[in-house]
Amino acid sequence: MSTPHIAAKKPCLVTLKRKGKAYFWCQCGLSKSQPFCDGSHNGTGFEPLIYKAQKDGEEVLFCACKQTKNPPFCDGSHNALDDSYEEASPEDIAASASLPIIPPDEKGKAVLDGGCYVVTPTKTTAHHVGGWQIRPVIAGRDGARFLSQFLLQPGPDAQALTVEGSEMVLFLNQGSAHITIGGKIFKAGPQTGFYVRPGEGFHARSLSDTPIELSCVICPTGPEPTPLDTMPDIFDDRIPQRMMAMDPAKRQTMADRFYQVLVGEDMGSKQVTQFIGEIPRSRAAAHRHLYEEAITILSGEGFMWTENARAAVKPGDVIFLPKKQLHSLECTSESGMRLMGAFYPAGSPAINY
Ligand code: FES
Incomplete structure (x- = not known):
């Protein structure tokens, strides 16, 4: 698998709980728990990207199309699909x-x-x-x-x-x-x-x-x-x-x-x-x-x-x-x-x- 799967053409709004808590962002696009990793990448060559919350209750838009140039965040690339x-x-x-x-x-x-x-x-x-x-x-x-x-x-x-x-x-x-x-x-x-x-x-x-x-x-x-x-x-x-x-x-x-x-x-x-x-x-x-x-x-x-x-x-x-x-x-x-x-x-x- 050389290119990620497009899981969705819109980002996921998520609220991260605690400052410093690690989140595993799915890079392969195969996870059923978007935008987070569920282990589906095994054997694909992709690995999840770790993001640590910057503050308690941080609201983020994580990319679900996997085309972003600013992972794990949405950068609007989904609009050009x-x-x-x-x-x-x-x-x-x-x-x-x-x-x-x-x-x-x-x-x-x-x-x-x-x-x-x-x-x-x-x-x-x-x-x-x-x-x-x-x-x-x-x-x-x-x-x-x-x-x-x-x-x-x-x-x-x-x-x-x-x-x-x-x-x-x-x-x-x-x-x-x-x-x-x-x-x-x-x-x-x-x-x-x-x-x-x-x-x-x-x-x-x-x-x-x-x-x-x-x-x-x-x-x-x-x-x-x-x-x-x-x-x-x-x-x-x-x-x-x-x-x-x-x-x-x-x-x-x-x-x-x-x-x-x-x-x-x-x-x-x-x-x-x-x-x-x-x-x-x-x-x-x-x-x-x-x-x-x-x-x-x-x-x-x-x-x-x-x-x-x-x-x-x-x-x-x-x-x-x-x-x-x-x-x-x-x-x-x-x-x-x-x-x-x-x-x-x-x-x-x-x-x-
Ligand atoms: S959802 Fe991937 S860039 Fe917006």
Whole structure:
């Protein structure tokens, strides 16, 4: 036996009991006790991999397809095993056909199951601080436990902004701009991501008549960015690269869809991963993530589904997705859907269960 058997095309969520306890992860794929070894590897040339729990009650997604490059953990490789991403079955589609479409309330928010919601940021109440227009989109009062999101528009006299003790991940939604981080200037076009380290400040200036708009995700969740009289003279030179635009060479393919990480561990982000993804006209099979996520729809329309309801989504809308919430994002546009996601804890957007 030279290649492992594909035991399943989804990882196994397991809770490990005690810190230091050894677990034997099946590498051959033949075990009937996935993801753990039951001795079926005898004579195959495969051996189980030993993993010791890092803490009491550690929750892990162990690979069951045995194609991961980061054993014993799922790294999302299971998504590339078929030509198309796993879609909702005809039975699931028929069973959910009568589920209600939740209309947005007067603040543009449609609340689904488990605290998941879709919000149209332009319907939320804006206020002005330090020359910026700020719209809170995701905050602790909305049920977010790990991240906050704000929509920011700088005026001509906008001051530098900072957040004490948190990482910030920015995304230039529209326009071209000079984004200044701690005295370093980055010239960027639309749909570009930026990483701001704790203690650093940032500033944005439009390079054209088009107003610019930034999505700002803060992690750990906290209050909105505060204005500063002067840009702090702080820039972590160990991480000089803070900007990432879309680059076809950096795309990761998942069957008929792809994603590109803009800000992640490679850029030094300890807590948040920011990515751009594209999905074709389709409805993914319902799944969950071990992370809390904020998703901004950049193009295309469709529906966000949870167990008992759905809400329409369109460009500009933001979806708040709590950790472990069962969901499915459906794209109904012929030309597909592009989205920007940011989630905590940092990792791969391909990992689901
Ligand atoms: S289950 Fe194997 S990589 Fe996800």
